[in-house]
Amino acid sequence: MCLGIPGQVVEIVDAGQHLAKVDVSGLRRVISVRLVADQSLGAGDWVLVHVGFAMAKIDETEARLTLAAMEKLGQAYLDEIEAFDSSAIA
Template sequence: MCLGIPGEVVSLSADRPDIATVAVSGVRRAVNIGLLAQDPPCPGDWVLIHVGFALSKIDEREAAAAMEFLEGIGRAYDDELDALRASSIA
């Protein structure tokens, strides 16, 4: 199963405009935000992430609802978090 995980943008890379640090369930990861070049996120914005890429911007209410749903489905959510932890955007 492929899931999108909501995360909050913490900071933007100074030397890579396509990379942001995003907090997801206590994990901070570099995420590629290049797909959102038309409307780039800023620190404090929420994004939907899949396999290290931000797919869309979402609001905080949508993020909370998505997290509640994902936590409720259990293993698939855990697998997606494991994939996020293992991913590396350099």
């Protein structure tokens, strides 16, 4: 199962290439934020991450509620965290 998971933007690493470092449950990865480039992202903002792309900008309340609900999914949540942990943009 592939889910979207909330991540918090830590920094914009390359604005020209639309790349940002996000933190998802303590794991940090560089992802593409090109799909939400028109929403002026910055450090501290929350995004919904799926397969290395920010799909939507979300507010902190929605992010925290979604993370709490996902944690209750058990293995599906752990699988998503594992997939995020093994992903990288080259």
